[in-house]
Amino acid sequence: MPDFSTPAIMLRRIPYGDHARILTLLTPDHGKISVFARSARKDCRRFSGALEPFRILHAVIGDGRGRLAVLKEARTSDPLEALRSDFRSAALASYWCELVLSGTEEGAPQPDGYRLLHGALTALDRRHMAPAALNILFQLHFARLSGFFPALTRCRSCGVALDAAPDAVAVDIASGAMVCGRCFSGYGTHPLHSLSKGAMKALLWLAAADIQTAGRIRLNPGTRDACTRFLEAFIPYHLGRRPRSLDFLTHIRSRKKEEGRICHVG
Ligand SMILES: [Zn+2]
Known part of the structure; x- marks a missing residue:
């Protein structure tokens, strides 16, 4: 699978080892997709804070060579700051993402x-x-x-x-x-x-x-x-x-x- 870039919404993130995360993203053309984000917990520059729950982002995804696809780049396309700063709205967004x-x-x-x-x-x-x-x-x-x-x-x-x-x-x-x-x-x-x-x-x-x-x-x-x-x-x-x-x-x-x-x- 060649690399592809796509808009995406972060549905879930799970820690993996000390530094990595397994992310589940919703994309328009590839649907729900799980990706491996190597060094996501310490590599702030590459992902620039994009890997937060229900973040709307632009992602570049690469072939995992028989394993999970790999997140190569991610940047926030809409920070949803007002939503994120209100815990009631954040709770609602979490519910929708979980559905x-x-x-x-x-x-x-x-x-x-x-x-x-x-x-x-x-x-x-x-x-x-x-x-x-x-x-x-x-x-x-x-x-x-x-x-x-x-x-x-x-x-x-x-x-x-x-x-x-x-x-x-x-x-x-x-x-x-x-x-x-x-x-x-x-x-x-x-x-x-x-x-x-x-x-x-x-x-x-x-x-x-x-x-x-x-x-x-x-x-x-x-x-x-x-x-x-x-x-x-x-x-x-x-x-x-x-x-x-x-x-x-x-x-x-x-x-x-x-x-x-x-x-x-x-
Ligand atoms: Zn009746």
């Missing part, structure tokens, strides 16, 4: 996944959207790209449309299908997650929006929290594991509630 890390196959091109993560990180840094709404949008688009997007427009059991359904509706977490209030009882043994029709409509709207158009949305706190709780149950179920960074996000939120302050982090 992408868990839900993306290695080696397949990921132009849409790269665009989504890049767009979400820069929007979070520049505050183009409220972080909580951006978190909902990111997870919906991530679910769609990963192939397990919920089907929220009609009841799977009786076929009634969302607009005509009774107020009480729910989502079958396993299938991602909506179940109307009349069909709750007798709907198999799958776990159901209750959602208001307003929350369903907010999910559908954000799923169809991009970050630029969604920047204007104002969610009331009840709808925002309901959408967040649903997605943070739905997505880990389909990934087959609960991201560790989600525990940290949940911890931050509960601490804020204990302190009696309104501070939603996503």
Whole structure:
């Protein structure tokens, strides 16, 4: 494999020996790729601080001769300083990177996944959207790209449309299908997650929006929290594991509630 240069986002870094790191990067054309960064922990000049979590960078990657590809050069293309200096935003960015890390196959091109993560990180840094709404949008688009997007427009059991359904509706977490209030009882043994029709409509709207158009949305706190709780149950179920960074996000939120302050982090 000849050397190639690529934009990349740092998803994970693992120490290797005294000085090296094994990095997992998301790139548009080469997808998720693991690379060996020799002397990364002491060679500051070659990598100039680029090897930090969720850093957006420009990388030069070379052949590993049968082993891991080798990171030859890396420089930061967007430092995301505002994001990085706010621990709530950093926690959200870590969660998104962990979702992408868990839900993306290695080696397949990921132009849409790269665009989504890049767009979400820069929007979070520049505050183009409220972080909580951006978190909902990111997870919906991530679910769609990963192939397990919920089907929220009609009841799977009786076929009634969302607009005509009774107020009480729910989502079958396993299938991602909506179940109307009349069909709750007798709907198999799958776990159901209750959602208001307003929350369903907010999910559908954000799923169809991009970050630029969604920047204007104002969610009331009840709808925002309901959408967040649903997605943070739905997505880990389909990934087959609960991201560790989600525990940290949940911890931050509960601490804020204990302190009696309104501070939603996503
Ligand atoms: Zn029904």
